[in-house]
Amino acid sequence: xxxxxxxxxxxxxxxxxxxxxxxxxxxxxxxxxxxxxxxxxxxxxxxxxxxxxxxxxxxxxxxxxxxxxxxxxxxxxxxxxxxxxxxxxxxxxxxxxxxxxxxxxxxxxxxxxxxxxxxxxxxxxxxxxxxxxxxxxxxxxxxxxxxxxxxxxxxxxxxxxxxxxxxxxxxxxxxxxxxxxxxxxxxxxxxxxxxxxxxxxxxxxxxxxxxxxxxxxxxxxxxxxxxxxxxxxxxxxxxxxxxxxxxxxxxxxxxxxxxxxxxxxxxxxxxxxxxxxxxxxxxxxxxxxxxxxxxxxxxxxxxxxxxxxxxxxxxxxxxxxxxxxxxxxxxx
Numbered sequence: 001x002x003x004x005x006x007x008x009x010x011x012x013x014x015x016x017x018x019x020x021x022x023x024x025x026x027x028x029x030x031x032x033x034x035x036x037x038x039x040x041x042x043x044x045x046x047x048x049x050x051x052x053x054x055x056x057x058x059x060x061x062x063x064x065x066x067x068x069x070x071x072x073x074x075x076x077x078x079x080x081x082x083x084x085x086x087x088x089x090x091x092x093x094x095x096x097x098x099x100x101x102x103x104x105x106x107x108x109x110x111x112x113x114x115x116x117x118x119x120x121x122x123x124x125x126x127x128x129x130x131x132x133x134x135x136x137x138x139x140x141x142x143x144x145x146x147x148x149x150x151x152x153x154x155x156x157x158x159x160x161x162x163x164x165x166x167x168x169x170x171x172x173x174x175x176x177x178x179x180x181x182x183x184x185x186x187x188x189x190x191x192x193x194x195x196x197x198x199x200x201x202x203x204x205x206x207x208x209x210x211x212x213x214x215x216x217x218x219x220x221x222x223x224x225x226x227x228x229x230x231x232x233x234x235x236x237x238x239x240x241x242x243x244x245x246x247x248x249x250x251x252x253x254x255x256x257x258x259x260x261x262x263x264x265x266x267x268x269x270x271x272x273x274x275x276x277x278x279x280x281x282x283x284x285x286x287x288x289x290x291x292x293x294x295x296x297x298x299x300x301x302x303x304x305x306x307x308x309x310x311x312x313x314x315x316x317x318x319x320x321x322x323x324x325x326x327x328x329x330x331x332x
Contacts, residue, residue: 001100001116005049012050015066015106016040040068044114051104051114061120064104066112073232080113081302083227085311086198090226093293094194094286097187099224103302111302118222119143119211142212143221146170147205149177162204166243167192170208171273177210177218184220186279189270191223192245193287196261197322199314201229201236230314231307245269254326262324263288288322 001007043060044051054060065083067076084103090096101115121139147153150173152161171185178184188208195203202225211221229236238244238261245265250272254264263284270280298312 001102001114002046002049005046007046007049007051009102009104011104011106011112013053013106014108015110015112017067017069017110041065059120061117063115063117064112065114066106067110071232074234075232075307078231078303078307079227080111082231082307082311083113083225085297085301085303086200086226086228087223089198089294089297090194090223092297093291094190096190096194097222098226099222115224118224142218143209144218145206145209146173149173149210150205152205160242162206163240163242165205166241166247167239167245168247168269168272169241169243170205172247174210174220175274178220179217180219181274185273185275186283187220189273189275189280190283190287192269193266193284193322195226196238196266197287197315197318198226199228199230199236199318200226200240201233201238202227202240204240207240228311228314231310246272252326254324257326258324260321260324262321262326264325264327266322284322288319290319 042064043054043058044062044064045054045058045060046062051062051064065080067079071079080103084101087098087101091098099115099118101113104112104114106112119141121141147162150165150169152164154161157164171188174185174188175181191208192203194200207225209221209224210218212218243249245261246269252265252268254262266284267280270283271277294315295312298308298315301308301311303311
């Protein structure tokens, strides 16, 4: 997280809801951070082994997500622990490459989620490369999310622009822009399955990105913004993309009969995006297996006891759904 430095898990400033003066400073900081999303976010800089809010002209390497000031959803206080847990399950259980992250705490003990930006070069000392006067973009890595690659924007397409299309549409764009498509599409497939298994109803077009490599081509960026949205919005949809898995109004016989996405749907999805059948089966077998380490991470997480129980219940429900097969033969 911190370039090998020892950094305290306690910030030396208050949470944004501590008082109005602190909240206003956070709002000003947020306005300079060009990262989309409904969550309240701040940019941080690492200076002499301490994290602080960036000031005008500085470029932070860290994004801080505190508990929202005026959340439009329930259990807002569990949001940092929820995102941290979900990201760690992705990394530690399923081997998904993620944006490095941690939980950190304000001076008053309130938790926040912190993540290191991956769209800057990892080389060099961040304490010197982020100071005022540093030429903008000298170590910035090109990153494009799939809303941008789809030609969609809020101004042109309205507030719901990032929820348009399907996950198959994203795969088609990857085929256009990613030379190592056979390798990268498997990573993408895993993330779609993971998001379903862990009830992430916020995996929209802006939460998938391509990242430039030193060779000038593009690969899938590390995963980010993974969270169990059912904890906060019990009626949240299966997928953020309004067309679901498939383009062209395609539906499997399974979802027509069952009314929810099951093994057959992801099996068909993998084949439709060009994966080899035995790779689709192998990956799905990993995700439809009840993972003991997942339950252990939930138990040891910073969620409160009620939310731990609900998180595990959601996982068990989706596991049953993923193990359901209308045709049966695909599970043989």
